[in-house]
Amino acid sequence: MAISWFPVEAGHIFQFARAIGDPNPVYRDQDAAAAGPTGGIIAPPTFVEAGQHFDPDFLYRPEPGRAWFGSAAEPSGTPPPVAAGQTALHAETHLRFHRNLRPGDVLHTRETQGDSWTKTGRRGGLLTFHEVRREYLDAEDQVVVEMRVVSVTTEHVVDAE
Amino acid sequence: MTPAPRPDALAPGSEHAAVVVENLSRAQIVQYAGVSGDCSPQHVDEEYARRVGGYPTVFAHGMLTMAAAGRLVTDLVGDGKTVTFGMRFLRQVWPGDSLTARARVEEPDSECPAEFTRLTLTVVNQHGQPVASGYATALVDGLVGEAPRP
Numbered sequence: 001m002a003i004s005w006f007p008v009e010a011g012h013i014f015q016f017a018r019a020i021g022d023p024n025p026v027y028r029d030q031d032a033a034a035a036g037p038t039g040g041i042i043a044p045p046t047f048v049e050a051g052q053h054f055d056p057d058f059l060y061r062p063e064p065g066r067a068w069f070g071s072a073a074e075p076s077g078t079p080p081p082v083a084a085g086q087t088a089l090h091a092e093t094h095l096r097f098h099r100n101l102r103p104g105d106v107l108h109t110r111e112t113q114g115d116s117w118t119k120t121g122r123r124g125g126l127l128t129f130h131e132v133r134r135e136y137l138d139a140e141d142q143v144v145v146e147m148r149v150v151s152v153t154t155e156h157v158v159d160a161e
Numbered sequence: 162m163t164p165a166p167r168p169d170a171l172a173p174g175s176e177h178a179a180v181v182v183e184n185l186s187r188a189q190i191v192q193y194a195g196v197s198g199d200c201s202p203q204h205v206d207e208e209y210a211r212r213v214g215g216y217p218t219v220f221a222h223g224m225l226t227m228a229a230a231g232r233l234v235t236d237l238v239g240d241g242k243t244v245t246f247g248m249r250f251l252r253q254v255w256p257g258d259s260l261t262a263r264a265r266v267e268e269p270d271s272e273c274p275a276e277f278t279r280l281t282l283t284v285v286n287q288h289g290q291p292v293a294s295g296y297a298t299a300l301v302d303g304l305v306g307e308a309p310r311p
Contacts (some may be wrong), residue, residue: 012196019192020228021182026240038241038304045235045246046228052198060201070202075213090223094247099306127257148247 006054006136012104013043043101046093048136048145066098083143091129092150096142107144110135114148125155133140167301170237171278173268177237181229182260185221190256193225199274216253223250224262226293230284233262238278238299241307248265248282248295259287271296 010030017027025032025043031039051121052058062068069078101107114131123125129152136145170177176216182189183192187221194205199222202209210219227248264280273279277298284293 016195019189019196020225021189022228022232022235024235024240026230036240042241044228045231045243046224049228050197050226055198058198060199062200069209070200070206071208071213075209090250092247093224093227094245095208096245097243097305100304107296109301141302 002057003051003054003109006051006109008043008047008101008103008107010041010103012050013041013047016047017044020044020046038100039045041103045095045097047101048095048107048147051109051136065088078131089152089154090149091130092148094148095105096146098145101144103136106139110137120155127155128153167275167278171190171266172307173266173296175266176263177193177233177265178261178263179233179236181232181262182254183260185254185258185260187219187256190219190221190225193222194226197222197224199224209244215299218256218258220256221254221258224291226250226254226284227295229260230262230282230293230295231297233264234282234297234299237264237280238297241304242299242301244277244298244300244305246297248284248293250293252286252290252292254292258292260284260292274300278299 014028017024022044026036026038027044034083062070064107067078069076069080103149111134113130114133116128116130118126118128129150132149134147134149136147138144191205192301194200203214204222205220207219210216213221230248231246234246261284263283263285267279267281269277269279278301280297282295283291283298286292
């Protein structure tokens, strides 16, 4: 996954804050945010996740001309994509912030594949872990957010206990 | 400049909790899918989740749980101060679940000196089962990456 253009916009931040259930005015009210310690709207800490919209290769959304593995009237039968770092379940996310994201920022990413390892889990059988490190950089090519994501492929479906 | 005193609420050893998701609706999962861009069928497609995925129903994105926990973090430490934030996802979050985020303020250590607040985090569901655990660190004073504002 590589993102070359991820514009950080106030409307997107507003909708993100609404979806995560956070009523903090610093994410949605420009006057209140301007009067507070941040001096304006900032993005919530996990907002960079929404950069997936700007990844042309992101496989977890329907795209015209591409077989979708989810269902329409019925499940399609199309096998799910298995891309490096985008496997069955999300195990960990670690974020490090170098500054706050604000509307007007335009980000791009730099990504490196990390380690892979296996272990035997109590509920999922053989677990295969894979780590991806991604940096979000601003228009001056300064790192704004570092992200490390660990995903896991399970041998068995892990369901409710 | 003298650093601002640490607010009493963030005294090491203090513990905090907030209900961050109440009776999780399928609509909120869809809202998060839409805004994050992650439309994985296991999160938004009941037919797929049950018949292909083998799950009892759809389940929430891990990052929705993390974002909800982030609300407790930023409500505690203040806006624009978070330096690190990490979570490990332990158990799926299902429609109808309610999540409580808990934070404990830890003593400063060599990696996280006194000008930072260090939190350990857990998120539990309505059965008391942990669904995620993690940490956050935040500046006591000022905004991350910025000179102090007058």
